[in-house]
Amino acid sequence: MDKLKKWQLLQSKMVLNHPWCQVRQDEILLPNGKIIDDYFVYIKPEVALILPITVNQEIVFVRQYRHAVEDFFIELPAGSFDPNQESAEIAAKRELQEETGYTAQEIKKIATLYDRPSKDTNRLHLFLAENVSKTSKQQLDITEEIEVILIPIESVLTKIIQGEICVAGSVAALFLGLNLIEQYHRY
Numbered sequence: 001m002d003k004l005k006k007w008q009l010l011q012s013k014m015v016l017n018h019p020w021c022q023v024r025q026d027e028i029l030l031p032n033g034k035i036i037d038d039y040f041v042y043i044k045p046e047v048a049l050i051l052p053i054t055v056n057q058e059i060v061f062v063r064q065y066r067h068a069v070e071d072f073f074i075e076l077p078a079g080s081f082d083p084n085q086e087s088a089e090i091a092a093k094r095e096l097q098e099e100t101g102y103t104a105q106e107i108k109k110i111a112t113l114y115d116r117p118s119k120d121t122n123r124l125h126l127f128l129a130e131n132v133s134k135t136s137k138q139q140l141d142i143t144e145e146i147e148v149i150l151i152p153i154e155s156v157l158t159k160i161i162q163g164e165i166c167v168a169g170s171v172a173a174l175f176l177g178l179n180l181i182e183q184y185h186r187y
Contacts, residue, residue, distance in 0.1 A: 050093070075167045
């Protein structure tokens with residue numbers, strides 16, 4: 001029934017293998033018979049992202065510098081993890097605590113999304129945590145300088161529309177997570 005066909009991998013080699021960045025070059029045979037000999041794939045770690053909401057109905061955001069685009073961004077707490085070392089749920093709780101000092105007792109899985117499946121191998125694991133509380137100081141790593149920002153839920157959509165919150169994973173988690181909460185409270 002499905003007329004679409006997968007691409008055929010002819011050969012593959014790692015062209016950059018650094019702990020911070022891995023790039024694979026694939027030679028591909030397309031269904032139409034054409035060969036692409038320089039299709040680059042970025043091997044990226046899994047990412048756990050959490051939507052933390054306080055008892056006062058504020059969302060805990062982080063604001064930090066992102067060097068690739070040389071600007072500051074307001075995002076939800078997130079970080080990479082190795083699924084062979086820890087689960088996505090544990091990574092989400094850990095990232096929340098390390099980046100913000102807030103703790104989540106229980107979290108719910110919202111979704112697992114692919115970030116950019118045309119070129120990247122990783123997935124985004126999105127979680128929701130309600131009634132989070134501040135329990136400790138931030139525990140930032142060497143590359144992190146993070147400001148914690150609390151934004152009332154009712155202000156979030158305006159901030160997205162105005163471009164103040166514009167990181168794709170955070171926007172997806174906000175729409176999916178807040179919709180989940182709205183549906184839960186409606187019934």
